[in-house]
Amino acid sequence: MQLYHHPFCQFSRMIRLALGEMGMDPELIEERVWERRPGFLMLDPAGQTPVLAEADGLVVPGGTVIAEYLDETYGHAMGDRRLLPAGREDRVEVRRLMAWFNEKFYFEVSEPLVREKVYKRYMPREAGGGPPDMPAIRAARANIRYHLHYIGWLLKTRNWLGGDRLTFADLAAAAHISCVDYLGDVPWGEDETAKIWYARIKSRPAFRPLLALSMAGMPPAACYADLDF
Incomplete structure (x- = not known):
């Protein structure tokens, strides 16, 4: 798992906290979005951090989308520590x-x-x-x-x-x-x-x-x- 982020991107920080609470340790790749790096734009044409890349090639862009994805994919295993409640x-x-x-x-x-x-x-x-x-x-x-x-x-x-x-x-x-x-x-x-x-x-x-x-x-x-x- 890789996380394209910037240290001062607020949404990147939210996902880093979530991954930490879930016991996940992704590879961190710092991205300066204003540089409009072509390789990053191929992952997410919007060119915004964060972007989560799974080992199987799935790319999940955006803080809110990543949060929902993490809950849907891994949340059930967290039990009463789930970050998005069941109710x-x-x-x-x-x-x-x-x-x-x-x-x-x-x-x-x-x-x-x-x-x-x-x-x-x-x-x-x-x-x-x-x-x-x-x-x-x-x-x-x-x-x-x-x-x-x-x-x-x-x-x-x-x-x-x-x-x-x-x-x-x-x-x-x-x-x-x-x-x-x-x-x-x-x-x-x-x-x-x-x-x-x-x-x-x-x-x-x-x-x-x-x-x-x-x-x-x-x-x-x-x-x-x-x-x-």
């Missing part, structure tokens, strides 16, 4: 929250911060690189606050975001937040319940490879790998 209402709730973080949080917070502070540093100017757009960064930093409060509100009546146990909802949220946390842009004093939830998930073994990441010329914030932040 109809529970599955709807987990999918709703995955969409919240993969769409709403992404567009309002993690995408502008990662684009402006990370990708533009490495992209050539003709591909969109250049200095960061500070108004976009300030807007994203403001937007994250109500997302943290929403996480805290959910956890008032649940053990995890999607219910009583860890699910794809938690992995999606943690994947996006981890990118922002690397950059030092999460105001952890905003909601103590959200902070405790993130400390729990970041302490899991599946999270360790993400905490070991470090981009050349851009070290992580001091709290990023600290389990007692």
Whole structure:
């Protein structure tokens, strides 16, 4: 199994967490999507990470599609550790929250911060690189606050975001937040319940490879790998 990813692709991080929780260790192939590498485009014409390639040649593109594929193909073997619950209402709730973080949080917070502070540093100017757009960064930093409060509100009546146990909802949220946390842009004093939830998930073994990441010329914030932040 191979996973084409980028260290700061939020959807790639979600799938890496899921594979870790499922006990799978794929070969990781870093892909800079702005380079439009022909070999990668042959796998996925959309040219977006992540892309999962099975040993038998099956190619599964996109974070949400990969998550569904992993559940359909390997989820039953996980028993009560399954990342997409068996119950109809529970599955709807987990999918709703995955969409919240993969769409709403992404567009309002993690995408502008990662684009402006990370990708533009490495992209050539003709591909969109250049200095960061500070108004976009300030807007994203403001937007994250109500997302943290929403996480805290959910956890008032649940053990995890999607219910009583860890699910794809938690992995999606943690994947996006981890990118922002690397950059030092999460105001952890905003909601103590959200902070405790993130400390729990970041302490899991599946999270360790993400905490070991470090981009050349851009070290992580001091709290990023600290389990007692």
